[in-house]
Amino acid sequence: MPAENTPARPLRADARRNRAAILSAAQDAFAAEGLAVPLDEIARRAGVGAGTVYRHFPTKEALFEAVVLDQLERLAEQAGAARGAADPAEAFYAFVTGLVADAHVKKDLADALAGAGVPLSAGTMAASAALRHEFGELLTAAQAAGAVRADIDQADLHALVLAALTAERHRDDRRRPGRITALILGTLRPGPN
Template structure:
């Protein structure tokens, strides 16, 4: 049985890491997380042998929540609205959490492997939303999921550097307009990009 003080230390390390990664991204070293948590690096290593395992523990809950959001959108909204709303969710989540943004764009952490380990296929759900929107004629057919991830990465990079708080919403609107099939509006839903993620 894990001792109560060990459980407290693990919780303290996890809470500190969540705050550090969210504010500063994945570049924060483990020894700095240990210092901020008031424990030794050996304590961190006992609970999380690698930095990847530490972020795995953090990302699991986020991936589960994002997959639940994707499922709900697929059920409750028209295909175009579901896809663009989820794109906006991902952009908003990345803006709130630099560590997640780093992971989403493949900088220093394999979020695909982390998602697979949780049993929640985040990219698979996102890709299905894309294909449903394409089948509905709302997204140009020559776009693939790699294109969508590149566009998301661009939105996250701009958000990180921009002083304008409306930069993300503006870029998501530009992405939405650019993904419409040539020669048609391809709306299939409202143009609203505001998400609950922005209020969390």
């Protein structure tokens, strides 16, 4: 049987733990220092040897994309779980607020990945599409419940989330955290704005 048709063996428990530690350390390192952080530093932060990092991720770009893929998959899973909530309005607004609250890290990674000229794999593109789908389903449910203006579409929502993301990243107001997000999200609600 050719190697390409052989299913990948599942990782041992210690290898899964190491991979998770590497991804977590890489996410923090890339968010703080960008793509310039050496893989050896990520290994140190993860508490593993450099060889362990290279076994899981042969290049820094592969590790970087794995971090982005991991984040997209987790967000799509969270959005999917939120779809089953009893209150679609609460689920929608909680998801959007959480997305923007954590997005300074995600946005930095996505910007750096795009700026580094790293091509996105089919898996990353599929995870991005899954997130857009789940987010769209949350929007549709919230609109059906009368909690979001009917004239808002996914493109509008995407633009508003990016605006909130950018505003929160550049506005350092410790007395009123999330204020810009709240103002932007207020434009989604039905009624006079």
